[in-house]
Amino acid sequence: MLSSLLSYAKPLQLDLSSVNMNQVVQDVREAVSAELKSDSCRLMFVNDLGDKPFVADAEQLRMALTNLVLNAAQASPPESEIVLNAKVDDAHIGNIEISVSDRGRGVPNDLKDKIFKPFFTTRKIGTGLGLANVKKIIELHGGEIEVRSDEGKGAVFTIVLPMEGIES
């Protein structure tokens, strides 16, 4: 609770470098492995970027993706699969798209905006700062995040990030 509150309150400065998605995902896997084991979920990684580098704050991006995967695991039934996909964004030239998909309970339409607000949570022990932090990190990168979901059929969180770093 305290650490997510502090990271939400703290003015964030990005430490940009050339990032390789394979490395980011390896770090995410380590960060979520205990939780995935206890929820018995599997994390699949589909990397259509290969080794193509892009500019980002690797540590902040790792935190953002870790939050999304943990949320996915918490919303999913046991034995289900979470997919993390990274690819070049065909719709927006110069951008990459990273998505986290789950087969969990989904996000009801009337909550799709609220879940990104600080302190909104439906979990007994949640802080509601996870997605607020993710959104803050992605927007600082000049990117965007959105959720698509059919209630009961899972959720897909999609991040679009400029490959060359911040667009201004």
Ligand SMILES: Nc1ncnc2c1ncn2[C@@H]1O[C@H](COP(=O)(O)OP(=O)(O)OP(=O)(O)O)[C@@H](O)[C@H]1O
């Ligand atoms: N993949 C998902 N499927 C269904 N609902 C989700 C998903 N991700 C987030 N949510 C909803 O959004 C709410 C806010 O998420 P957020 O990560 O900000 O906080 P939290 O997970 O409740 O708490 P914390 O991240 O501090 O543990 C969750 O409580 C949950 O209701």
Ligand SMILES: [Mg+2]
């Ligand atoms: Mg969370």
